[in-house]
Amino acid sequence: MTAETLYWDFVESRFGHFAAWVDDAGRLVRFDLDNRAASSRNPPGVHKPKALADIRKQIREYDAGKRQVFEVERAPTGTAFQHAVWDALWEIPFGETTSYGAMAKGLGLVNGARAVGLANGSNPIGLIVPCHRVIGADGSLTGYGGGLPLKRALLEHEARVIGMPMDLFA
Missing domain, CATH: 3.30.160 (Double Stranded RNA Binding Domain)
Structure with missing residues (x-):
């Protein structure tokens, strides 16, 4: 091969x-x-x-605020669990956020927030598969491969496009 x-x-x-x-x-x-x-x-x-x-x-x-969903075929390399997490990330709507714990619960993992966080952190196609939309359970910004300033900028951009308040994480 x-x-x-x-x-x-x-x-x-x-x-x-x-x-x-x-x-x-x-x-x-x-x-x-x-x-x-x-x-x-x-x-x-x-x-x-x-x-x-x-x-x-x-x-x-x-x-430009004219696209909320990326239409792209994806072929990232990862484990079955990572793919399950990345598929769940793909479903988070533009301008919305969720927590690692909520994602874990949605995947049927009672105490899986940390595992979801690790899989989220290894997402090789961030922005396209929107791992920036996952935040801490307390609403805080948590790690992001592109850095927290980029994560904040992406979330604020999406909030602005859908008409939400800009001070999400002040």
């Missing part, structure tokens, strides 16, 4: 400079939220901007 080729490009957003990868079928494999990592390294795979054109378009629409 031969390794599948990944195609990558940088994705500019009002929220930062990111990198994204798709597979041969055009499915999103990774969306790197770490601005420093995206701009300071030569990502693995083949640099092919055309392969990411639709994702860049959808990010621009999200930035």
